[in-house]
Amino acid sequence: MVSTGLTYIVPGAFDDMKNLQILDLSFNAFSRLSNETFSAETRRRLVQFDISQNRFDCDRDQLWLAEWQVSSPSVFENNIDQNYSCYDFAIHQHRDLLNFTCENFQMVSTGLTYIVPGAFDDMKNLQILDLSFNAFSRLSNETFSAETRRRLVQFDISQNSYATQ
Structure with missing residues (x-):
């Protein structure tokens, strides 16, 4: 089907x-x-x-x-x-949904433009994060905590027109 x-x-x-x-x-x-x-x-x-x-x-x-x-x-x-993607996913409104034991989280080509700083901090098992092919114009240094960055073994933000600040 x-x-x-x-x-x-x-x-x-x-x-x-x-x-x-x-x-x-x-x-x-x-x-x-x-x-x-x-x-x-x-x-x-x-x-x-x-x-x-x-x-x-x-x-x-x-x-x-x-x-x-x-x-x-x-x-x-x-x-x-x-791609298992979520459309119109307001991460900051659904943080409780992300607290399951997720190691691989993909939000590819969903049209995301913004992520609330610390949105992934509670995902203690997260190792792979794919945010490619979205609509980010910029990502703040505060978006991902130092702890979250240390946990990630693979992080993809390719195919976004972003600038860091």
């Missing part, structure tokens, strides 16, 4: 597909996926799940998806380098 323009899936749509193990919903137009879309049984059956190249609204209702990615990384590992 790749690149079909899907925006919505009826809750439980995959529940009767007892042999379904691989599901590719990449390159669609999802902004949200309900936690009722995939029953616990369906989630357990999936060995590979790809939702890359969709622009999700990141809010409390989508936290289940982030938790699933963290708790079942092998299900998502075949597309780990793909």
Whole structure:
């Protein structure tokens, strides 16, 4: 179901597909996926799940998806380098959503223009941060604390027209 323009899936749509193990919903137009879309049984059956190249609204209702990615990384590992992006994500308003054990956080090509200083400070396991292909015009030295900078082993802000201050 790749690149079909899907925006919505009826809750439980995959529940009767007892042999379904691989599901590719990449390159669609999802902004949200309900936690009722995939029953616990369906989630357990999936060995590979790809939702890359969709622009999700990141809010409390989508936290289940982030938790699933963290708790079942092998299900998502075949597309780990793909873009799982959040559109219109106000980091400073949703800091509590970022406190899960996230090591790799990608917000690629989301149109971000600003990050509140210290927004990533509570992500104690963060090692890889990809903010490439956004719309930053500048990043302040205070945006990332010294502790956050020490934790990062990979940091990508390429393809932004920015200047540091």
